[in-house]
Amino acid sequence: MRKRLIAIPALVLTLALCLAPSLAAAADLTVSAAASLTDAFKVLKTAFEKANPGTTVITNFGASGALLRQIENGAPVDVFASADQKTMDQAASKSLIVPATRVNFVQNGIVLVQPADSKVLVKSIADLTKPDVKRIAFGNPATVPAGSYTREALINAKLWDVLQAKLVPAESVRQTLDYVTRGEVDAGFVFATDAKIAGAKVRFVQDAATTTKVTYPIAVIATSKNPKAKAFVDFIAGAEGQKVLQSFGFKKP
Numbered sequence: 001m002r003k004r005l006i007a008i009p010a011l012v013l014t015l016a017l018c019l020a021p022s023l024a025a026a027a028d029l030t031v032s033a034a035a036s037l038t039d040a041f042k043v044l045k046t047a048f049e050k051a052n053p054g055t056t057v058i059t060n061f062g063a064s065g066a067l068l069r070q071i072e073n074g075a076p077v078d079v080f081a082s083a084d085q086k087t088m089d090q091a092a093s094k095s096l097i098v099p100a101t102r103v104n105f106v107q108n109g110i111v112l113v114q115p116a117d118s119k120v121l122v123k124s125i126a127d128l129t130k131p132d133v134k135r136i137a138f139g140n141p142a143t144v145p146a147g148s149y150t151r152e153a154l155i156n157a158k159l160w161d162v163l164q165a166k167l168v169p170a171e172s173v174r175q176t177l178d179y180v181t182r183g184e185v186d187a188g189f190v191f192a193t194d195a196k197i198a199g200a201k202v203r204f205v206q207d208a209a210t211t212t213k214v215t216y217p218i219a220v221i222a223t224s225k226n227p228k229a230k231a232f233v234d235f236i237a238g239a240e241g242q243k244v245l246q247s248f249g250f251k252k253p
């Protein structure tokens with residue numbers, strides 16, 4: 001009998017060790033967010049974890065369209081934040097999000113910038129037609145919201161068709177920014193918040209006028225089982241989250 005009594009706690013311990021990885025995984029909150037949110041969400045991740053002991057936020061950044069494809073293909077995501085309404089609308093139409101949790105949490109804008117040391121002087125969007133402007137970076141409109149907004153701005157300016165031969169598509173707004181800061185292009189269209197982060201590495205030229213308001217939505221993914229998913233959305237939209245986001249140049253929606 002004594003041996004059996006000793007064996008029971010040993011069995012419980014073995015089971016606990018086997019279950020430990022799955023219990024730890026349950027505390028992980030996976031957030032897929034638009035590339036332009038990278039710096040702000042890294043700060044928000046730390047703040048949320050501090051306010052929710054035992055929860056680890058795993059962040060995944062990229063072009064909103066690419067992130068949506070990952071979710072469609074079964075990526076284990078709890079919360080999705082896109083840089084445009086169109087991508088979130090697509091997620092909603094495919095029943096990938098919990099509609100009641102969707103909220104617009106920030107506003108941004110598109111700007112034209114140049115490498116800080118560029119020898120090609122561009123004073124306005126109209127100057128992009130100059131012969132000495134050879135390469136203009138922008139996000140691929142098919143997957144990058146910043147690219148869609150850029151296309152809209154150039155269509156409004158009647159320059160979309162005129163500039164086709166000069167446009168260099170990027171796979172995310174951060175890649176566009178990299179092209180500009182490394183001097184690989186003469187100019188580029190990025191979010192205003194990205195231009196702010198680049199600081200002295202870029203020279204601001206002009207705001208790009210878009211018909212569509214540049215607002216970012218966030219929502220809980222329908223397949224999420226993490227009870228902290230809605231709490232994270234509320235945190236982002238709440239006072240503390242908004243304070244952090246505004247410090248990075250984002251505006252209230």
